[in-house]
Amino acid sequence: MNSMNKVLIGLVLLGFATSTVFASDNTVKERSNISSNIAWDIEQILFVRNGDPVRGKKINTEMMCASCHGEEGIAAAKNWPSMAGQKANYTYKMLIDYRDGKRAGTATSTLMSRLAEKMTEQDMADISVYYARFSLPPATRPKLASKEQVEKILPLLTKGDGKRMIPPCLLCHGADAEGNDRDIPSLAGQRAEYFRKTMQEYKDGSRHNDIYARMRFISEVLTDDEINALAQYFAEMKN
Ligand code: HEC
Ligand code: HEC
Incomplete structure (x- = not known):
C-alpha cells in the first residue's frame, strides 16, 4: 500500500470514529482529576517488559494501527504520532489511559479510545514492545519555526x-x-x-x-x- 492510500484509510477511520461519538451523548467518558490509573509497581513493569513483539507486529497490521502509525512505526501523516523507538512503558500507559478515558475529550483521542477499548492488556503490552524495537524516526524538516x-x-x-x-x-x-x-x-x-x-x-x-x-x-x-x-x-x- 502506498502512503497516500494509508493516509486515506486513516482519514476514513478518523471520520468514522468522530461521527459515531458525536452521534451519541454517553460515549465521552467522564473526566476525572486522576490523570492515570497506571501504577508502576514491579508486577506492572514486568508485564510490559514480557510483551511479545511477534504478536505485536500482527496486532499492528490486523487492528489497522499500521495504516496511521506505519508498519514500522513511522506515521503516515505529519499530524499523527510516530511510534518507532518509543519507550514501551509510555506506549502502554497511553493505551491504558485512552481505554480508561483519561486521555480524552479531543476528536483524535476519542478515535484512539475506541480502538484501545477493543484491546486486551496483553495486546497493549505486545504492541508496545513491538514499536520499542525500532530505531527512532529519521529527521524531517517541517516549517513551523525559523x-x-x-x-x-x-x-x-x-x-x-x-x-x-x-x-x-x-x-x-x-x-x-x-x-x-x-x-x-x-x-x-x-x-x-x-x-x-x-x-x-x-x-x-x-x-x-x-x-x-x-x-x-x-x-x-x-x-x-x-x-x-x-x-x-x-x-x-x-x-
Ligand atoms: C486513523 C488513524 C489511527 C489509527 C488507525 C490508530 N491510531 Fe493511534 N493515534 C492516532 C492519532 C491521530 C493519535 C493522536 C491522538 C491524540 O491526540 O490523543 C494517536 C495516538 C496514539 C498513541 C499515543 C502516542 C503518543 O505519542 O502519545 C498510541 C500509543 C497509539 N496511537 C497507538 C495505536 C495503536 C496500538 C493502534 C491500533 C490498535 C492505533 N494507534 C491506531 C491515529 C491513529
Ligand atoms: C519533569 C520531567 C519532564 C520535563 C522537565 C519535561 N517533560 Fe515532557 N514529558 C514528561 C512526561 C512524564 C511525559 C508523559 C506524560 C504523560 O503520561 O502524558 C512527557 C510528555 C511530553 C510530550 C508528549 C509526547 C507524545 O508523544 O505525546 C512532549 C511533546 C513533551 N513531553 C515535550 C517536552 C518539552 C518540549 C520539554 C521542555 C520544555 C519537556 N517535555 C520537559 C516529563 C517531562
Missing part, C-alpha cells in the same frame, strides 16, 4: 528556565531525547505537527493524563512560538 526561533529555545533543552520554573526538557526526556524507560516518551524525530498539537493540548488542559501534571505545568508557561520552535527542533533531530 532558524532564529529555534536558536532561542536551545537553553530550554539543557538549562531550563529558572524564572518560569521550567526544568530542562532533556533532564527527563534523555540526553538524546530518547525517552526514559519508566514512562517518559522519546521526542527525537517525532512528527512536528503532532508535537505542536499535543503541547497545545497540555497547555489548555485538554490533554490531562500526565501524572503530577508535569507537562501541563511546563507547557502552560511556554509561548506558542516556543512550542512551534521546540516541535521543529525535535523533528529535525538526527538519530
